[in-house]
Amino acid sequence: YKELEGLPNSITRTENYxxxxxxxxxxxxxxxxxxxxxxxxxxxxxxxxxxxxxxxVIIITPNKNQWIFVxxxxxxxxxxxxxxxxxxxxxxxxxxxxxxxxxxxxK
Numbered sequence: 863y864k865e866l867e868g869l870p871n872s873i874t875r876t877e878n879y880x881x882x883x884x885x886x887x888x889x890x891x892x893x894x895x896x897x898x899x900x901x902x903x904x905x906x907x908x909x910x911x912x913x914x915x916x917x918x919v920i921i922i923t924p925n926k927n928q929w930i931f932v933x934x935x936x937x938x939x940x941x942x943x944x945x946x947x948x949x950x951x952x953x954x955x956x957x958x959x960x961x962x963x964x965x966x967x968x969k
Contacts, residue, residue, distance in 0.1 A: 866922065880905045887915055896922065900957075903964035913967055 874892055876882045879901040885891045887909075902919070906912070930948055932941060951957050958966075 880909070883909065883911070887911060894920075899961060899966070900964070903961055903966050907964045913965060 874885070876885065876895075879897055882892075882895040882897065883902070883905045886895045899919075899921075906915075930944060932944065
């Protein structure tokens with residue numbers, strides 16, 4: 863990430879977001895972790911943690927579109943349906959409502 867240039871770059875690879883969050887929570891291995899915003903709030907709630915268990919969230923790439931990854935051989939009609947549903951989620955502000963449901967604090 864361009865925004866992290868100049869910072870020490872010792873990287874610990876993890877198996878998944880849940881493991882990253884546990885390492886961060888225990889504070890023994892990592893000082894920070896890079897997450898997708900929905901994953902951070904989802905796993906925090908799943909593990910029974912709260913915003914108070916962590917420092918402030920630092921948004922590295924604000925106002926960037928979320929990416930949806932699909933199989934290479936997924937039929938075009940299904941890809942179009944997924945794209946339409948994601949667009950509707952943003953239009954209806956469901957994405958932000960879900961983030962707040964899972965623990966994002968109000969600005």
